[in-house]
Amino acid sequence: MTNINMLVDTDSIFFKIAYGNTSESDMRSNYDKFCRKMELTVQDKLCNPFDEDEHFHVHYAVKGKDNFRKEFYPQYKATRPDLDQEVRDKLNFLFKYAVEKGARPADGMEADDLVSIWAHESRDHGEQYVICGIDKDLLQIPGNHYNYGKDTWQFVDDDTAHYNLMLQCLTGDNSDNIPGLKGIGPKKAEKILKGIPAKRQWNRVRAAWRGHTGSLKQLEVSHTLLRMLTSWEEYDGIRAHLSSQTTVSEQHDLSKQSDKAETVH
Numbered sequence: 001m002t003n004i005n006m007l008v009d010t011d012s013i014f015f016k017i018a019y020g021n022t023s024e025s026d027m028r029s030n031y032d033k034f035c036r037k038m039e040l041t042v043q044d045k046l047c048n049p050f051d052e053d054e055h056f057h058v059h060y061a062v063k064g065k066d067n068f069r070k071e072f073y074p075q076y077k078a079t080r081p082d083l084d085q086e087v088r089d090k091l092n093f094l095f096k097y098a099v100e101k102g103a104r105p106a107d108g109m110e111a112d113d114l115v116s117i118w119a120h121e122s123r124d125h126g127e128q129y130v131i132c133g134i135d136k137d138l139l140q141i142p143g144n145h146y147n148y149g150k151d152t153w154q155f156v157d158d159d160t161a162h163y164n165l166m167l168q169c170l171t172g173d174n175s176d177n178i179p180g181l182k183g184i185g186p187k188k189a190e191k192i193l194k195g196i197p198a199k200r201q202w203n204r205v206r207a208a209w210r211g212h213t214g215s216l217k218q219l220e221v222s223h224t225l226l227r228m229l230t231s232w233e234e235y236d237g238i239r240a241h242l243s244s245q246t247t248v249s250e251q252h253d254l255s256k257q258s259d260k261a262e263t264v265h
Contacts, residue, residue: 005122006058007115009133018090038148061114064105079177116141116228140165159198166201168226178225181212
């Protein structure tokens, strides 16, 4: 028996529908049609519908509550303009509708983090999978990729997935307000990493940050923000770390308040 998992970053579908329709019935109809068309397209490429040994599973990830990145770095996505209330209402409607249809909220993380975790779980279990989405961040996940916006296919091997992350560590991500090296765009980043083996690329990125008067501490922050999660254990570790940091901060604040009270008395 062959399990083939279709792992979908659904948020971009919401935006396309929310900006193009007005009524709730239109949004429901267009969401269902879009998902069905995408499922049939991927299934046609990967599955033989007459082969009973192949089982095709679709998993939809949608934006959930909270995001550890915001807690880790409060400036995360802080420069994005506010959405119009009408668009916000439509997105909320689509989110609720998608969850009712079986989509899973990515609570505490990004939807693409959940897709990444699913992909690595599929890989560990020896199951075939395809990552479906339009976000370039997804290309740091090894495996087959389907861009439902462009209707294109791409295979990303492990070295290329790592390379894509290293490029982002040099350039940052303006749309998410994640710092990169000043003056380093995609072309210059490619030159910095040209000819460098995958196992040495992180050291090359660190050297570039030092050479451009960048803070290695800031690089570590950017790397944490840019890198997608690969397991639930990793997520639990991050949550535990953030919780301990909060506890230390609270203890420090209480200590300062205690010192101040003693001084007053």
